[in-house]
Amino acid sequence: MAALPRRIIKETQRLMQEPVPGISAVPDDSNARYFHVIVTGPEDSPFEGGLFKLELFLPEDYPMSAPKVRFITKIYHPNIDRLGRICLDILKDKWSPALQIRTVLLSIQALLSAPNPDDPLANDVAELWKVNESEAIRNAKEWTRRYAMDN
């Protein structure tokens, strides 16, 4: 395997040295391109108080292509499906090499604060969110308590 690009090393170092509040990303012992991520639910959102596990993988041509990010913890969110896949433009076509792991994770955290039911990935959730937002938020809180808090 080719050695780790300097950029990844630098990013990792910086993540360790200056962690973003509410976000922790730790590279895997055996694969430095694979990160174990924990994102706290943002305040004033239905996900407040939850600790959401994600996995983040830097593909071979990173930073020319976007990292692969996925929620491991179940989450009730219109832009995140049952498998934890995230619908976020910067992870897709809006990726830019100027973005970094930390910015991506911050974006995801922001996505939790501001669900976008108009660009849904989980259709049922998005539907409910649009139709009955309070129930949806209740569901989200429930899920957060159930899945993102007991550990």
Next chain:
Amino acid sequence: MEQFEQLLTCAICLDRYRNPKLLPCQHSFCMEPCLEGLVDYVRRQVKCPECRAEHRIPYNGVQGFPTNVTLQRFLELHIEITGELPDPTSGQIMERCNVCSEKAYCSFCSHCDKKICEECKGAHMEILRREISRINNQIRRGIHRLQDTLSLVEKNTQNIQTNCSSVGEEVEEIYRRLNKALKDRTEYLRGELDKYLSTELRSLTNLKENLEQEISNILSNCDLADKHMNENVDIWDDCELMDAKEIFLKTVEFIRNFEYENSDYSRKVRLVLGHDPNQLVLHVAGFGDLNITNANSVFGQSSSLLQPPVPGLMRSKSDHRLASQFRQQEERGYGERGYGDEDQVLSGRKFGERPKSTGESRYGRGGDYGDDYDHDSRPTRSKYSSRFRRHPTTENDSDSEQTPRVRFNEHKERERTLDTEDVAKGPLSGITRLADSPRVMKKMQECESGKTKKKEDPPKPPEPKVVPKRPPPPAVRQVSEEDEISRIKKQNKGATTSTETTAEMRPAAEDRQRKTPVPEAVSSAEESEESTTVQQRKTPTKTAAATRRPSDATHKKSPRSASSDSSSTESSTSSNPIRTTGAPFTTEEVKKKILSKVEPTPPVRKAPSPVQNKPFQSRFLQNKTSTAAPQEDDEVETSSEEETETEEESDEETEKTDTKEIAKSDIGALLARSANARDNSVENIRRRSRDDTDSPSRTRYTSSREREKEEPPKYTRTRNTTVTEEEPPKYGYTSRFLNKSKSSAAIPPEEEDHSSRYSSAADDDSKYPTSRSRYMAMKERRQRLARSRSSQQFGDEDESEEAISPTSSNPSAYLASRGYGSSSSAHDLARSRSSHALKSRDNSPDRSASSATEKDGAALSSWARYLKSKYGNRSGTKDKDVTSSVSTPSASSSGAARRLSLGLPLRSSTELASSDDDSKNMQGSPTTPTAAMAVAGIAQAVAGTTPRGQYLQKCEQLFQIGSRGSEAGCFTWPRGVAVGPDNTIVVADSSNHRVQVFDANGRFLKEFGQYGNKEGEFDCLAGVAVNRIGQYIIADRYNHRIQVFDPSGRFLRAFGSQGTADGRFNYPWGITTDALGFIYVCDKENHRVQVFQSDGTFVGKFGSMGNKEGQLEHPHYIAVSSTNRVVVSDSNNHRIQIFDVNGKVLTSFGSEGSEEGQFKFPRGVAVDDQGYICVADSGNNRIQIFSPDGTFLRAFGCWGIGKGEFKGLEGVAMTSNGHILVCDRENHRIQVF
């Protein structure tokens, strides 16, 4: 400042901008690789990562974007402010790495001769470093050869001095004696002469006086007569006249008769010499010669001083080859192409090309010499020559007519540069002393000033400092540098300095010549010419060099001049000891160990010895005389012939012995034993099958066996095993001992020992009525054994064994003394040993006739037939033998021994065949436990301590072996550990890729193996095992194979390769062997255990990936108990599983956890002779001991580095005296409890 930094950081690579390109959107990015990576080649546009604006790419690509000059200025400013080093790659262009084909800033790699990227280069350098350290280890391990040689040379020096002084004394003595004899004789002769002279003189004077008197008397008479007688004077009366007449007549008569015997006195004295005086003078003059060859034979083996000849040429040569190979590797390892080149240069490689290019790339990136000198760790020819090339006129202007030649000579000069470089060189090998190399010195200095690491670092690529261009400096700087060098050298060596240019040029030329393997290529004319030019070129250079070089010259000269007169002798002496000491296993040793025949050995040894051929020596010789070379060659040939002869001889011997069924070789012994053991088991089977029809006509022996069968309570059984098994270890030892001192006659007694043993068993048993407990019989026997304390029981008591061993003393007497005399075999024993094997074999059918029943014969012969049909390629007589062997233990054992000596399996039929009977029998069979353990059992029983109690007390570390390192006695991640004969400790020193052997007290005995994948080489070996004949069986983990070595550490065979098929391995780990020599391997990544015969034939396997019963997940270590329980550490299932030999699970215990009896990744397992199980609970860093049924007994140890603390446990082993050896991997040591 931080923000400033951030402004200078490319958003893509997060690094400082390199060649920043400005996009139309005013964002800047590095041109390579950042901006290039952004290019959308299809649409020929680039999207700004910052603002996502899309820009068309200029016609000539991304470099067509304008460079952000402002940013660049800032970058420069930043550099100035912070004082940080400039980007080394600035101004360079990226290229594809020739190794990983990534685009990167490439530089030339001397290792692979390609332009490659830094990463690959780093990796290559790492490889080089590792290689060097590995080779260095080898050197360290091998240096003792030279040291031994040195001591031998010293000894030889002493010897030659004493020899010469004694010969001188002898000469003096002879001189004195001769002198004395000569003097004595001369004096005697003189005395005699004097005496003779005086007597003769006396008689002569006497005579003279008498004569004178006579004459006067007569004359007076005459006168008187004339005067008075004639006158008629009557004064005379008649009477008177008569008287007168009478007187006168008498006088006449006297005168007439008187005769003087002239002859008497004319005799001459003559000196008669016993020898021709000339001859005598010659004899005396040459009364002695100093005959060197005679001296040889006198000094001969002890000193081997004047004697080039030494035995074991082949090996020594190979050692040398090895050594020289190492040297080459080393040289290559330094990337010292120049060094290695000299052959190539000589062989006509065009000079200008490669060396030049390499020189440039290595030293010359900066292009100027001074730079090189700074960065490179070693001086090289190319550098040197380049020095000359660059400044030929400045340095050579005095003789400008030389300049045209300079170029031509450069090539010679090249070789010489190294030689003449101020580097102390080994006079024999031409290996430079690195510490003297200015580059290395420089590096070292840097090192000390806190910069870098180790001395032998390979030439690092010149650190790409952008040196503020110093003008190519040489003269001044060189002088100063070399001044320093010479100063240091003076300090180092106290070398004398003289400015003799001749001395300077001579060794130089010689050195070059010496280094060239084909000296005839260089004509003497050329040489002289060259040397003159050399001199000419040298002398003007600088005085510092002049003062320095002569010291070098003297340094080199002294050994050479010493060798010049007696080059052959000297060099051979040096070579000679190397061979004797160098070879890990000299022929003598091997012979002692494996072959017998000591008597024939000396001549054999002497014969090939004169033939010593060494690269070094030959080089010397060729330098000196051209005739010497062919001689050498001849000698080599003969020597090798002789060597092969001896080897053939040995082969023949072994063959003979094999065919004679004398288990002469160790293997034979084992096989005989195992055959014997097997036989017993077979016997048992037969017994069982036939119990009901017990025949009354049985001999005592068989009946005793029967009884054994009938009452098999557990304890009895174990005792039983000890009794039946007590012999085998002795065979192992005795045979070895005997082989040392005896010829082929040595082993036969073994045969009758079997019989005697059986007869003894019979005796014992017969003493006790059947009603009596068998235990009593056993106990009694044990007592007796303890009393006699013969080596038979205690195999490890070598001395007593040699003393009392039936084979070394009169066997019959011995046996009689042991109360075995009554048995019929004693008669045999009384007979000549050499014929004994045959005798006993002859006997055996008789015995068989009496002892065996037809049924047995039938039952077994089918088995024999099976064997035969499977493996049989034997003659008819042997067939007969085989069938006959079926009926009688000794005969069958001999037959089996013969079969087994060919590596044929016996156990496969009994143990691994599907028959339940067999397997049960095997479990209960008294014949299977390992002898050593049985012996230990006795010892323990005698000592009165139960192993249980002993283990319960365990916790204190007795001692420990080793620390991290690669020297002898040090380890780097040791893994497997095993107990060899005499309780030697055998350790798989995994990351040093070798096996080390220690004695029972932890003293280093020997080591073997090195890194590699060839025969006898290892790659991170893991498990070790020692079988009963002392062969080492090694799981060569990363080579996915098993290797077997003989007791002296010589490679015997290897089997297996990577794969999942039968007989293939995936990281074989633990390994063990049982009493019959079967090899059990933990095939870790295949999650199974494989079983092989000792010759590597696949026998069976069991286990598969999983956590159910009988399944395994990463089994690590394995042990086989005396009762054939196969204990496997099922590591990832956190349990120990115990199988029978067929792979059926008997029991398993343990689960994940850290309670007593629980495990976390158990690794090493060991079983003692009583069946107690020791487990290295690696995750818990403790040792746990279990009783044979798997109940927890004791645990001790914890994580740590202190005594009795562990970090990462690997193998464990249990010695016969109850010690537990623990391999404490991360602490790089073996602990003994």
